[in-house]
Amino acid sequence: MLNRKELDPERSPGAAFGQHLRMLRDERGWTQEDLAERMGYSGTHISAIETGRRSPTPQFAHSADKAFGTGDTFERRGRAVRHTALLEGFPEYVANEVRASEIRLFELGIIPGLLQTPEYAAAITTGAVRRGAITEHQAEERMTLLAKRQASLERDPAPLVYAVLDESCIRRTVGGPGVMAAQVERLAAFAELPNTVLQFAPYDLGERRSFDLPVRLLTLPDRSMVAYAESAQQGRMERDMRFVQPILTAYHQLQVEALSQAASMTMINQVRKGTP
Structure with a gap:
């Protein structure tokens, strides 16, 4: 398929969700439009979820499980996406x-x-944890990603x-x-x-x-x-x-x-x- 974007499931929970959605769709020989019709969404929406441009809502995950007959697999994966400390996009x-x-x-x-010292970044994330805005695990996720971005x-x-x-x-x-x-x-x-x-x-x-x-x-x-x-x-x-x-x-x-x-x-x- 021309212009088919490669997916990296290690990039984020959203990317993993999208890669799994595409894998199951490919296994069944469905196009994005085929899946969209079964789920009640547009083909553009399916594409955005698969490539990580949009995050799956609980409704979307439930609909995917129903379309594929996968129990609550997508609902569980969707919760992991929503629990990440990274904003959509x-x-x-x-x-x-x-x-x-x-x-x-x-x-x-x-x-x-990109310009933060490790101590400054840690203070920001620690403050977010204390406010209950993110968890300790999410704070670690943010710090790890920031280090990779700065190294780049x-x-x-x-x-x-x-x-x-x-x-x-x-x-x-x-x-x-x-x-x-x-x-x-x-x-x-x-x-x-x-x-x-x-x-x-x-x-x-x-x-x-x-x-x-x-x-x-x-x-x-x-x-x-x-x-x-x-x-x-x-x-x-x-x-x-x-x-x-x-x-x-x-x-x-x-x-x-x-x-x-x-x-x-x-x-x-x-x-x-x-x-x-």
């Missing part, structure tokens, strides 16, 4: 991030994962990384003064790399700030682009350039409005000295 984003030639980031409130930045050739951070990222103390001091040093070191640009969007940017939610843009090796944005409960991958292009334009506008890298380093030095 994020595993697919990561699969693209580790091969992207250019990475553009905008973040609010916290330092982006050392590939050759290294990707170009552009990071625009809201001023709140550096003003908000996470993990205590010692952890924050080390994190600030990590940002300074990042800014000195030949393949990076670091800028801050100051508070007084006001309504000229382009985004109210974190945004990530990737340029892939074939020069195609994808965008990923998330709220507290949901992430979304966007591949259609009709929708990616306005996000890219807004990002460029934000870069123009944000502090230069030199001025951003001045802000870092102010934080180092404890001055406003």
Whole structure:
């Protein structure tokens, strides 16, 4: 079959769910449209589940078990997907991030994962565990994935990384003064790399700030682009350039409005000295 996407069940519980769905469908000789008709969904929906672009709902998993006669197999696999600490769409984003030639980031409130020290990242996940937002196991899952993502930045050739951070990222103390001091040093070191640009969007940017939610843009090796944005409960991958292009334009506008890298380093030095 042309353009058949290879699936990696080790990537995430969602990927494993999708791979199992495709395997059983192939065994029966059904097309995605055949399965869609049996389950009461569209072929596009089946494709999105198989490739991990969408997470299976309890209703979808129940319908899959009914269509295949698999008891509660898909319902159990679906619970594993929902219990992961990763938002819908994020595993697919990561699969693209580790091969992207250019990475553009905008973040609010916290330092982006790619730029976090292990201690800063641990403080974030520990806080989530204490609030009951995630389990200890989910925290470990997040930390393991983050380490893999950060290691991927050392590939050759290294990707170009552009990071625009809201001023709140550096003003908000996470993990205590010692952890924050080390994190600030990590940002300074990042800014000195030949393949990076670091800028801050100051508070007084006001309504000229382009985004109210974190945004990530990737340029892939074939020069195609994808965008990923998330709220507290949901992430979304966007591949259609009709929708990616306005996000890219807004990002460029934000870069123009944000502090230069030199001025951003001045802000870092102010934080180092404890001055406003």
